[in-house]
Amino acid sequence: MPLTEEQLSEQRKMFDELKEEFSRLNSLYDAQLKAIGLTEDDLKDLDPEAAPPEVKKLLDQARMEAQRAGEARSEQTRQIASRPAGSPSRRRDIIRF
DSSP states (O other): OOOOHHHHHHHHHHHHHHHHHHHHHHHHHHHHHHHHTOOHHHHHHOOGGGSOHHHHHHHHHHHHHHHHHHHHHHHHHHHHHTSOOOHHHHTTTOOOO
């Protein structure tokens, strides 16, 4: 079923919101890396198994929170995408005399 203009504009709006959120998170991530004095290359060289148990626990908590937030956003996107097309479907069963 083709998308209506309304659905398309909602998806564009959601896409723009996601781009802004992604940009904000990237800026926050870069600021945090700079604050602790690391670079992307330093992170690639780190061994997660060598981290203390407290750090592993915090990483697992952060990973679970991010996963829940992503799943919630994904569900919201699915709900918007599955909305009916609009007026043409409502008029389908009308009989004209």
